[in-house]
Amino acid sequence: MTLTLTVDQLNDLLDPDIAPSIRELAASAGQLPTHLLTPEQVRAAWEATKKPLSRAINSLTISDNLIPTTVPLEVRFYRPKVATGTMLPVMVYFHGGGFTNGDLDSQDACCCVMASIAECAVMSVNYRKLPKHRFPAAFDDAVASIRWLATHAPELDIDVDRIGVGGDSSGANIALAAALAVRGDITLRALWLAYPIIGTNFETESYIANSEGPLLTRARCQRILRDYLGNDTSEADWRSAPLLTKDFLGLPASVVIAAQLDPLRSDAEILAHRMGEDGIHAACIHALGMPHGFLRWLEIPGAARNYIHQSMKILHDLLRL
8 A cells, every 4th residue: 555655754855956945945835735726827926936048058059930830839949069961860849837837948958958968959849838728739739840840850950760759747748649649650769758747547656655745746736637628637538648548559769757756756657667568668767866847957966967867868879779
């Protein structure tokens, strides 16, 4: 029988390099539990605390563009500086934020590191979000952006045979669902999925043990999926909760990150296990001492950075299989 860990027990297990920052975030949070907040309130709180983009010095070429999909989408391209005409592998990236928060700046640091370590181009997509746009808007945008990139790859000096898809949290949900949608039409080379919210079983081992997890709770996860659907989660299908798909056949080799103290840890582990059963190589990185959302400490030396760098070195190799 799985026991629910107390808040104090979970805090004691936090990696010491990031524990002070997490406690500070918890202390600055509002008094109302996050699962009681509407999408409008969540988005407003994020907008109020958003900081200007601060980018570390890097050797990338970075540009913002608008791609003419059915709904025009803002994207940001990151490219290692290579000889003109060099055909690069590419990752299409979808940021997290509970289908409500985030934009092109949210995971700018992650995309910079991904482009540098995996030696690939990255196209980060600013898909439609709550509160204005419910499911399937984000899913539709993800599918459209992947299809657009595959069509225009040659003119972008992108190797159409080395396209990968990735994201974190809700972005990982969107990435995986879109990969399922295009299988059979577009051959993907890799998936990179960090602590994905992809299932509707809220009785998994980690949902119980980490119910009051730092930065994300079980109740908040339930609210996120309910708000995204605009309906009870019993109405979900594989497009909104990809673990509901009957199989993962046809998907590429993947790297999946499971954070120890995350209510979503089991979803990541189940995904990697089911992929393995379907004959798909899936490297699962078990990030000890990490809560949900630990990408935010990517630029601080320590375990959080090490886990992310480890995953991107694996991604580097997957894009070249």
